[in-house]
Structures are given as C-alpha cells and as structure tokens.
Amino acid sequence: xxxxxxxxxxxxxxxxxxxxxxxxxxxxxxxxxxxxxxxxxxxxxxxxxxxxxxxxxxxxxxxxxxxxxxxxxxxxxxxxxxxxxxxxxxxxxxxxxxxxxxxxxxxxxxxxxxxxxxxxxxxxxxxxxxxxxxxxxxxxxxxxxxxxxxxxxxxxxxxxxxxxxxxxxxxxxxxxxxxxxxxxxxxxxxxxxxxxxxxxxxxxxxxxxxxxxxxxxxxxxxxxxxxxxxxxxxxxxxxxxxxxxxxxxxxxxxxxxxxxxxxxxxxxxxxxxxxxxxx
Amino acid sequence: xxxxxxxxxxxxxxxxxxxxxxxxxxxxxxxxxxxxxxxxxxxxxxxxxxxxxxxxxxxxxxxxxxxxxxxxxxxxxxxxxxxxxxxxxxxxxxxxxxxxxxxxxxxxxxxxxxxxxxxxxxxxxxxxxxxxxxxxxxxxxxxxxxxxxxxxxxxxxxxxxxxxxxxxxxxxxxxxxxxxxxxxxxxxxxxxxxxxxxxxxxxxxxxxxxxxxxxxxxxxxxxxxxxxxxxxxxxxxxxxxxxxxxxxxxxxxxxxxxxxxxxxxxxxxxxxxxxxxxxxxxxxxxxxxxxxxxxxxxxxxxxxxxxxxxxxxxxxxxxxxxxxxxxxxxxxxxxx
Ligand SMILES: Nc1ncnc2c1ncn2[C@@H]1O[C@H](COP(=O)(O)OP(=O)(O)OP(=O)(O)O)[C@@H](O)[C@H]1O
Ligand SMILES: [Mg+2]
Numbered sequence: 108x109x110x111x112x113x114x115x116x117x118x119x120x121x122x123x124x125x126x127x128x129x130x131x132x133x134x135x136x137x138x139x140x141x142x143x144x145x146x147x148x149x150x151x152x153x154x155x156x157x158x159x160x161x162x163x164x165x166x167x168x169x170x171x172x173x174x175x176x177x178x179x180x181x182x183x184x185x186x187x188x189x190x191x192x193x194x195x196x197x198x199x200x201x202x203x204x205x206x207x208x209x210x211x212x213x214x215x216x217x218x219x220x221x222x223x224x225x226x227x228x229x230x231x232x233x234x235x236x237x238x239x240x241x242x243x244x245x246x247x248x249x250x251x252x253x254x255x256x257x258x259x260x261x262x263x264x265x266x267x268x269x270x271x272x273x274x275x276x277x278x279x280x281x282x283x284x285x286x287x288x289x290x291x292x293x294x295x296x297x298x299x300x301x302x303x304x305x306x307x308x309x310x311x312x313x314x315x316x317x318x319x320x321x322x323x324x325x326x327x328x329x330x331x332x333x334x335x336x337x338x339x340x341x342x343x344x345x346x347x348x349x350x351x352x353x354x355x356x357x358x359x360x361x362x363x364x365x366x367x368x369x370x371x372x373x374x375x376x377x378x379x380x381x382x383x384x385x386x
Numbered sequence: 387x388x389x390x391x392x393x394x395x396x397x398x399x400x401x402x403x404x405x406x407x408x409x410x411x412x413x414x415x416x417x418x419x420x421x422x423x424x425x426x427x428x429x430x431x432x433x434x435x436x437x438x439x440x441x442x443x444x445x446x447x448x449x450x451x452x453x454x455x456x457x458x459x460x461x462x463x464x465x466x467x468x469x470x471x472x473x474x475x476x477x478x479x480x481x482x483x484x485x486x487x488x489x490x491x492x493x494x495x496x497x498x499x500x501x502x503x504x505x506x507x508x509x510x511x512x513x514x515x516x517x518x519x520x521x522x523x524x525x526x527x528x529x530x531x532x533x534x535x536x537x538x539x540x541x542x543x544x545x546x547x548x549x550x551x552x553x554x555x556x557x558x559x560x561x562x563x564x565x566x567x568x569x570x571x572x573x574x575x576x577x578x579x580x581x582x583x584x585x586x587x588x589x590x591x592x593x594x595x596x597x598x599x600x601x602x603x604x605x606x607x608x609x610x611x612x613x614x615x616x617x618x619x620x621x622x623x624x625x626x627x628x629x630x631x632x633x634x635x636x637x638x639x640x641x642x643x644x645x646x647x648x649x650x651x652x653x654x655x656x657x658x659x660x661x662x663x664x665x666x667x668x669x670x671x672x673x674x675x676x677x678x679x680x681x682x683x684x685x686x687x688x689x690x691x692x693x694x695x696x697x698x699x700x701x702x703x704x705x706x707x708x709x710x711x712x713x714x715x716x717x718x719x720x721x722x
Contacts (some may be wrong), residue, residue, distance in 0.1 A: 112470075113400070113503050114476070114580065118503065121503065122502070122503035125501075125503065126499045126500055126501045128500070129496075129497050129500035129501065130497075132497070133486055133489065133497065136489060136493070137486070137488045140488055141488060175528050183631075186610075195387040204484075205485070206480070206485060207447075207449055207477070207499065208477075208484055209501070209547070210448075210449060211447050211449065211472055211475065211476065212471045212472060212498075212501035212549075213447065213469055213472040213501075213502060213503075214500060214501050233679060318717075365642055376449065376450055377451050378449045379403075379405055381449050381450070382444060382449055382450070
C-alpha cells in the first residue's frame with residue numbers, strides 16, 4: 108500500500124493528537140471571540156454565590172463555608188458544561204448536518220470526543236476563573252496559597268473524570284435524543300444538591316453521599332475542600348482515598364465511553380440514524 | 387501508484403438497503419445495485435427525489451451499512467475496513483452547512499484538514515488554492531456566521547477537497563447555488579479529476595445539464611434501481627427513434643391522461659412552474675406528424691398553445707423514457 112496514509116503507531120497518534128487539538132480549538136476560539144457569555148454565565152452564579160454567602164454570614168458560619176460556596180459555584184460551571192454542551196454535542200452536530208463530517212474522517216471517534224472535552228474544559232475555565240476572582244474580591248474568602256498546588260492537582264483529576272462521564276453521556280444523548288434532553292433537566296438541580304456544590308456532602312448522610320460520589324465532581328470538591336480547609340470541610344472520605352478513586356473512575360468512564368461510542372456508531376450505521384434524512 | 391490505479395474506485399455488488407420506519411413501514415431505498423467505477427472517472431447519479439442516491443453515497447462513505455451486498459471503495463470493504471476507506475475519500479453534501487459560525491473560512495478549512503493528518507503547511511497551501519478557485523478568497527477571514535448561504539456552501543465544497551482525497555462523493559454539490567458559482571464548481575471538479583489518474587468523482591444531481599457536461603458516465607436511478615448506466619452520448623443514442631416536443635400551455639390544462647388516447651404519443655409529462663404558474667407539456671412522439679393530432683385535440687379541449695418547440699434528445703428525454711416521468715414531476719404531484 109502507499110505510504111501516503113499514516114499507518115504506523117507514531118503517525119496515527121500524531122494525527123489523532125492534531126484532531127483532538129483541532130476539535131478543542133473550536134471551543135477555545137469561541138470562548139475568546141464571543142464575549143457575551145461573560146454576563147449570563149458569570150453574573151448569575153455570582154448572585155447565587157452572594158446569596159449563600161450572606162446566609163452563612165447571617166448564621167455566623169466560619170469563613171471557610173463561604174469559600175465552599177465559591178468553589179461550588181466555580182465547579183457548577185463545569186457540571187453545566189458537561190450536561191448541556193458536552194452531552195448534547197453529538198446530538199446537535201447531527202441535527203445541523205455536521206456530525207457526518209467528523210464521522211467520515213479517519214481519526215478515532217474518541218479523539219473527537221476528547222477534543223470536545225478539552226475544548227469544553229478550557230472554555231469553562233474562563234468562566235470559573237471569573238467566578239473565583241469575584242469570590243476573592245467581593246467576599247474576601249480565605250485562600251491558603253501554600254495548599255493551592257495540591258488543590259489544583261486534585262482539581263485536574265476531577266475534571267478529567269468528570270469529562271470522562273460527559274463523554275459517556277454524549278453517546279447516550281445521541282442515542283436517545285430529546286428524551287435524554289428532558290432527563291438532563293431533571294438531573295441538573297438534584298446534582299447541585301447531592302454533590303454538595305454549596306455545602307459539604309457528608310451533611311446528606313452516607314448513602315446519598317455515596318451515590319452522589321459517582322459524579323466525580325462530588326468527590327473532587329470534597330477532596331479540594333479538605334486539602335484547602337482541613338477539618339472544617341467535614342470530609343466525606345479520607346482525602347488520601349480520593350485521588351485513587353478518581354483515577355479508577357476516569358479509567359472506567361473512558362472505557363465505558365469508548366464502548367458506548369462504538370455501540371452508538373454501529374447501531375447508527377445499521378439503523379440509518381447517524382445522518383439526517385436528506386443529507 | 388499504477389498498482390493502485392488498477393483497483394476500481396468503487397465496486398458495489400448486489401447492494402440493497404431497507405429502512406424500517408417508525409410506522410412499521412418498510413422502505414426499499416436501494417435494490418440489488420451493481421456498480422463498478424474505474425479510477426479516473428466522473429460518474430453521475432441522476433434520479434428523482436427518494437430514488438436512493440443519498441443512500442448509496444452514505445453506504446459508500448461508511449455512514450450507513452447495506453442490508454445486503456457488499457461495497458468496496460478504493461479496494462477496501464466499507465463495512466469491514468471503514469478506516470482504510472475514510473483515509474481516501476471525502477464527502478460534500480450540498481444542502482448542509484459545514485462548520486461553526488464563530489470560525490472564519492480559513493479556520494474552517496484548516497480544522498477539517500487536521501482530521502486527516504494534513505500538515506499545517508500543506509493545509510495552508512491547499513486552503514489558499516481552494517479559496518482562490520471557489521471565489522472565497524476575499525472572504526478568507528470572514529466568520530461563517532457572516533456569510534451568505536451560497537458562500538457557506540462553497541466553504542463546504544472546498545472542505546471536501548482539503549484532505550486531498552482520491553475519491554470524492556458530491557451529493558447535489560450545486561444545489562441552490564447561482565449559475566456562476568455552479569459553473570465555477572463544475573469547472574473545478576472536471577479539472578480536479580483529470581489532474582491525477584487515481585482521482586474519481588461520484589456525484590448526484592438534479593440538473594440534467596450538469597450530469598451531461600461533467601460526467602463520463604451517468605447512472606439513471608429510480609426506486610432504488612439503476613435503470614441505465616452509460617456515457618451521456620450513448621444514453622441519448624439509445625433512445626428509440628422518436629422526437630420530443632415542449633409545449634407551453636395557457637390557462638389550466640387538464641392532467642395528461644388525454645394523451646393516452648392520441649396514437650403515437652409515447653410519453654407525456656406536465657410541469658407547472660411554481661413561480662410563474664406556466665404549464666409546460668413535454669411529449670415524445672413516434673413521428674413528427676403526431677404533433678398535429680396533439681394540437682387538434684388540445685384545440686378541441688380549448689387549451690391554448692402559447693409556444694411549441696422541438697427538442698434535441700437530452701438526458702432529460704432519456705430519463706423520461708426510462709422512468710416514465712420527468713425528474714421534477716414530484717413537483718406536480720406535490721402541487722396537486
Ligand atoms: N434514515 C432513514 N430512515 C428511513 N427512511 C429513509 C432514511 N433515509 C432515507 N430513507 C428513505 O429512503 C428512500 C431513498 O432516500 P434517499 O435519501 O437515498 O433519496 P435521494 O435519491 O437522495 O433523494 P433526494 O433527491 O430527495 O435527495 C426515500 O424513500 C427515503 O425516504
Ligand atoms: Mg439525496
């Protein structure tokens with residue numbers, strides 16, 4: 108065969124790496140070019156944060172609780188991104204007749220999803236940075252700088268497994284379309300509660316907390332709070348357990364995402380659902 | 387290279403596709419299609435709405451599995467080895483918009499090149515060349531959201547060539563484009579396919595003239611079957627000895643059933659222009675003097691004949707002859 112097409116591992120990896128970055132760049136470009144999100148995506152969360160902070164102050168809670176609120180607010184941005192953008196991406200790309208452009212390319216379907224995830228993370232980070240900055244400036248939340256690197260490490264791991272979950276969701280959404288969409292609306296609010304965006308999960312009791320922990324953001328947030336504020340965080344799990352669990356979740360989610368994606372594509376090809384009717 | 391040129395670009399054998407729709411309906415979109423396309427050819431699929439053209443393209447581009455049969459593209463089985471096929475093909479579907487409103491034309495072209503392992507330098511060069519040819523040059527740094535539909539379609543078209551494919555599938559590439567843009571695109575396609583021996587184009591179109599001008603061979607397809615496959619010239623020559631006439635009728639003429647009673651009329655189809663309301667009657671007759679009889683019957687029915695022309699055989703006449711109705715006749719059904 109001709110050597111015009113990459114077939115050895117190195118060039119296949121290079122091609123897929125380029126595809127991941129290319130797919131991610133769409134979101135990144137969007138984040139920096141289109142600035143109207145600044146208002147909708149940051150003002151509202153900051154207002155919600157302000158409410159909680161004021162309630163905690165009224166109750167005379169320790170200042171660390173105010174920090175939990177700010178952290179939770181920043182993390183909600185990621186959960187929303189996973190639920191609304193990441194999960195429904197394939198579905199919308201298909202509706203717009205765009206999905207087939209990706210599916211006819213020779214890159215791994217996982218690269219397309221990974222690119223979407225990476226782009227989503229970067230884009231959402233622009234929002235969460237604004238939210239955290241607002242928290243620091245407006246509410247003067249305490250931030251022990253020496254513990255920030257460890258917290259960032261845990262944060263990265265949390266995002267990785269969260270977006271792994273998002274990758275599974277995008278295949279599920281694709282298969283079930285609008286029904287999945289309605290299901291997602293049902294999930295949005297309860298997850299805010301269960302995952303302890305605004306208060307420690309352990310307050311909910313162990314059973315609920317364990318279920319909620321399947322959404323990596325719960326565990327991650329629990330860990331980050333403990334790393335930054337120690338005892339005050341009322342940790343759900345010993346902080347040392349959290350990174351290995353997140354790693355296991357990440358591996359599990361990536362594996363399941365790959366399976367779901369393959370199944371989705373096979374089924375779509377058989378049922379004629381990968382493309383819109385006419386196109 | 388010469389070795390690869392020997393493998394046909396497309397080989398489909400006994401290809402069928404059945405869709406089961408929601409309401410328990412079974413649609414035979416393709417029925418036992420056999421098709422071999424050698425390298426270097428531009429082949430056209432001509433058929434009315436729902437004929438199965440897009441279905442065939444989707445199977446060949448690895449987006450859909452056939453219900454029966456087998457298809458090889460560039461020598462690889464589309465069902466078993468889709469990856470090898472995907473490296474070598476690209477697809478442009480005329481109707482859809484490709485890309486994201488937030489990206490510029492240039493960025494969009496680069497984006498899709500990256501999915502084929504095209505280096506940045508090569509992508510740059512190719513994007514410039516394609517933008518030049520398609521007239522997108524002045525819009526290179528304009529966001530897609532600020533482009534007209536026609537311009538977006540050109541971007542989509544250019545995207546299809548960014549990966550330097552061997553085999554390109556064009557599903558109605560000029561649908562909705564203005565005359566000038568369509569001409570530019572046809573010129574590009576015919577030049578492109580001749581540039582290298584392994585390059586091959588399969589396109590579908592509603593425009594007879596496009597197929598006639600562009601394609602080395604044309605397949606006429608209806609209800610999922612290939613009814614004829616040959617060069618446009620041979621197809622036209624294959625018509626039985628008969629003449630075609632085009633009559634423009636005034637008022638609201640009756641449906642064409644009356645023509646069954648005029649001896650010597652072979653086929654008749656009537657087309658109402660949705661914009662102007664003008665009615666065109668296309669007739670093929672065994673002998674020129676039959677048209678005199680037609681005119682007197684029309685007169686008897688008090689239908690005014692505004693205009694009458696004799697037509698040279700076109701692919702359209704071939705189509706009407708084989709399919710028994712015109713390519714646009716669905717319009718008439720839809721309006722009735
Ligand atoms: N995913 C699908 N599910 C069910 N039926 C389908 C599907 N895709 C196509 N069909 C049906 O199969 C038949 C062939 O459709 P196809 O899109 O291949 O026609 P076409 O020749 O491309 O028509 P057009 O000129 O309108 O594009 C039609 O009856 C269509 O309704
Ligand atoms: Mg079609």
